Amino acid sequence: MGKYVVKRILSMIPLLFVISVVIFMFIHLIPGDPARQIAGADATIGEVQAIREELGLTKPLVTQYVEWVGGFLTGDMGVSYTNNTTVIELLTPRLPITIYLTICSITWSALLGIIIGVVAAINRGKALDLIGMVIAIAGISLPNFWLGLQLMQIFSVNMGIFPTGGVETWQGYILPSLAMGAGIMSILARVTRSSMIENLGKDYIRTSRAKGLPESKVIMRHAFKNSSIDVITVTALQIGALIAGSVVVETVFSIPGMGRLLVDSIGYRDYEVVQALILFFSLEYMVINLLADVLYGVINPRVRYE
Amino acid sequence: MADTKQAAAAVSGEELPKAQSPVKQFVKKFLRRKTAVIGLLFIIFILIIAVIGPHITPYDPNEYDYGAILAGPSAKHIWGTDEFGRDVFSRIVAGTQLSLGTALTASVLGTAVGVVLGLIAGFFGGLVDSFIMRVCDVMFAFPGILLAIAIVAIIGPGITNIMIGVAVFTVPSFARIIRGAVLEVRGELYVEVAQSIGCKPMRTMFVHIFPGTMQALIVNFTMNVGGAILSASSLSFLGFGASVTQAEWGAILSQGRNYLAIAPHLVLFPGLVIFLTVLAFNLFGDGLRDTLDPKLN
Numbered sequence: 001m002g003k004y005v006v007k008r009i010l011s012m013i014p015l016l017f018v019i020s021v022v023i024f025m026f027i028h029l030i031p032g033d034p035a036r037q038i039a040g041a042d043a044t045i046g047e048v049q050a051i052r053e054e055l056g057l058t059k060p061l062v063t064q065y066v067e068w069v070g071g072f073l074t075g076d077m078g079v080s081y082t083n084n085t086t087v088i089e090l091l092t093p094r095l096p097i098t099i100y101l102t103i104c105s106i107t108w109s110a111l112l113g114i115i116i117g118v119v120a121a122i123n124r125g126k127a128l129d130l131i132g133m134v135i136a137i138a139g140i141s142l143p144n145f146w147l148g149l150q151l152m153q154i155f156s157v158n159m160g161i162f163p164t165g166g167v168e169t170w171q172g173y174i175l176p177s178l179a180m181g182a183g184i185m186s187i188l189a190r191v192t193r194s195s196m197i198e199n200l201g202k203d204y205i206r207t208s209r210a211k212g213l214p215e216s217k218v219i220m221r222h223a224f225k226n227s228s229i230d231v232i233t234v235t236a237l238q239i240g241a242l243i244a245g246s247v248v249v250e251t252v253f254s255i256p257g258m259g260r261l262l263v264d265s266i267g268y269r270d271y272e273v274v275q276a277l278i279l280f281f282s283l284e285y286m287v288i289n290l291l292a293d294v295l296y297g298v299i300n301p302r303v304r305y306e
Numbered sequence: 307m308a309d310t311k312q313a314a315a316a317v318s319g320e321e322l323p324k325a326q327s328p329v330k331q332f333v334k335k336f337l338r339r340k341t342a343v344i345g346l347l348f349i350i351f352i353l354i355i356a357v358i359g360p361h362i363t364p365y366d367p368n369e370y371d372y373g374a375i376l377a378g379p380s381a382k383h384i385w386g387t388d389e390f391g392r393d394v395f396s397r398i399v400a401g402t403q404l405s406l407g408t409a410l411t412a413s414v415l416g417t418a419v420g421v422v423l424g425l426i427a428g429f430f431g432g433l434v435d436s437f438i439m440r441v442c443d444v445m446f447a448f449p450g451i452l453l454a455i456a457i458v459a460i461i462g463p464g465i466t467n468i469m470i471g472v473a474v475f476t477v478p479s480f481a482r483i484i485r486g487a488v489l490e491v492r493g494e495l496y497v498e499v500a501q502s503i504g505c506k507p508m509r510t511m512f513v514h515i516f517p518g519t520m521q522a523l524i525v526n527f528t529m530n531v532g533g534a535i536l537s538a539s540s541l542s543f544l545g546f547g548a549s550v551t552q553a554e555w556g557a558i559l560s561q562g563r564n565y566l567a568i569a570p571h572l573v574l575f576p577g578l579v580i581f582l583t584v585l586a587f588n589l590f591g592d593g594l595r596d597t598l599d600p601k602l603n
Contacts (some may be wrong), residue, residue: 019444022444137589137592140588141588143543143584145540145543145559146581153570153573245450278448282447
C-alpha cells in the first residue's frame with residue numbers, strides 16, 4: 001500500500017511542474033504590458049518601470065520562475081496591488097471559509113445523491129425511480145447561480161429565515177452549500193443508480209440471495225460496496241466542479257472566500273493574486289484526486305498491484 | 307457495429323438499404339423515449355427562436371420606457387421590465403441568438419479540435435499520443451470552468467472571449483473520448499483491410515476510423531451543449547461576458563441580480579429559460595445515449 005501511495009505521489013511531480021510553468025506564463029501571456037495595466041493609463045513611464053521591477057519582469061524568465069515557485073513554497077506568493085497587502089495575508093482568512101463551504105456542500109450532496117441512486121436502483125422502473133431521476137436531471141440542468149438567487153429570494157428575502165449573504169453565522173452557509181451541491185448530488189444519484197443496477201444483475205448477488213441473506217445485506221454489503229468504487233471516482237472528479245462552483249456561489253452570496261477573491265482580482269487586474277489563486281485551486285484539485293486514488297486502492301486491492 | 311452505422315447514417319441523413327433500415331429502427335426506438343422527444347422538440351423550438359427571435363419581439367429589446375421601470379409581469383409586459391424599462395421578454399427572445407450561438411459555437415469549435423487531437427492520438431499512438439494526452443492532463447488539472455475563467459482573465463472580458471474560453475475547456479474531454487473510441491475501432495478488420503490495400507493514413511483516419519467514433523461523438527456533443535450553455539452563462543453572470551447593453555441571458559440575469567428584492571422577475575425568467583434549454587439538451591442527450599448504446603437494451 002505504501003509503495004502504491006509513493007508511486008502515485010511521484011507521478012504527480014512532472015504534471016505539477018508543467019502546471020506551475022503554465023500558470024507562471026499567465027502574466028506574460030496578457031496582451032500588452034502587465035505593468036502598464038496595473039499602473040493605469042495615466043501613470044508615468046517611471047512609475048510603470050518601478051512596477052515592472054517590483055514584479056521582477058526585467059529579470060530573465062527562468063530566474064523569475066524560480067523566484068516565483070520558491071516564493072510560493074515559502075509562503076511568499078507576491079503582493080496584491082489593490083489591497084496593499086501580501087497575497088498570503090489575503091488568503092489566510094478566506095481559505096477556511098471556502099473549505100468549510102466545500103465540505104458542507106459535498107457532505108449533503110454525496111449523502112443524498114447516493115441515497116437517491118440506491119433507492120432508484122432498487123425500485124427500477126417504478127415511481128420512486130422516476131421521481132429520483134427527474135430530480136437528478138433537473139439538478140444537472142440548473143445553473144447554480146440561478147438556484148442560489150432563487151433560494152435567496154424565497155428563504156432570505158421573502159421568509160427571512162436565512163441571511164441574504166455573508167457567513168457571520170452558521171446559517172449563512174446553508175443556502176450557498178445547497179446551491180453548490182445540487183449539481184453533484186444529481187450526478188452522484190445517476191452514477192450510483194446505474195452502477196447499482198449493473199451490480200445487482202451480477203451472479204454473486206443471486207448467490208447471496210440464494211443462500212438466504214436478508215435483502216438489506218445483499219444491497220449494502222454486496223452491491224453497494226462494489227458500486228462505491230464508481231461513486232468515489234466520480235465524487236473526486238466532481239470536486240473540480242465544486243471548486244469552480246465556489247467561485248460562482250461565493251459571488252452570489254457575497255461570501256468573502258477564495259472564489260470571490262478570484263473574481264474580484266480578475267476585475268481589478270490584480271494578476272499576482274489571480275496567479276496564486278489559480279495555482280492554489282489546481283493544487284487543491286490534484287491533492288483531492290490523489291486522496292481519491294489512495295482511497296480507491298484501499299477499497300479495491302487490484303488497483304494497488306497494477 | 308450496426309449501431310455505429312446507424313449513428314453515422316442518422317447524422318448524414320443517408321438512407322441505407324430498405325430491408326433493415328437502421329435509420330427507421332433508430333427513429334422508432336428513439337420515439338419511444340418521450341422525455342427525449344420532448345427535449346428534441348424544445349431544442350427545435352429554441353433554435354427557431356434563435357433564428358427569427360430578433361424579428362418577432364413584441365417590443366424593441368433596447369427601447370427605454372421610463373414610465374415602466376422595474377415593472378412586474380403584466381398583460382403589457384408579460385415578463386416585466388428591467389431597470390431601464392426595457393421589456394424583459396423581448397430581451398430574452400432577442401438574446402436567444404447570442405446566448406445559444408455562443409454555446410453552440412464554443413461546443414462545435416472545442417469538439418472539432420478535440421476530435422482531431424483524439425483521432426491523431428489514437429491512430430498514431432506512441433510519442434504523439436503521449437504528448438497529446440499529457441497536454442490534456444495539464445488542462446484537466448484546472449478544476450471545472452476555472453480553465454475558462456483563467457483564459458478570459460488573460461484575453462479579457464467579452465462574449466467572443468467567453469466563447470474561446472468555453473471552447474478550450476471542451477477540447478481535452480473530447481480528445482480523450484475520441485481517442486478511446488479510436489482505440490476500439492483501430493483493431494477492427496475493416497481498418498486493417500483499408501490499410502493493406504494502401505489507404506494513406508489521413509484517409510484511413512477520416513474515412514474509415516472517424517465514422518466508427520460517431521456514436522460517442524454525437525452523444526457527448528449533445529450533452530456538452532447543455533454544459534456549454536451553463537459555463538457560458540456562469541462566466542457571463544460573473545461579469546466576464548456581454549456588456550450591459552447586449553441582450554444575453556446570463557447578462558440580463560447578472561444585471562437583474564442587483565434588484566432581487568424589488569424585482570425578482572429579472573432573475574426568475576432568464577434563469578428559467580437557461581434551465582429549460584439545458585434540460586432539453588440533457589434529456590435529448592440521455593435519450594440518444596440510451597437509444598445508441600446497445601448495452602442498455
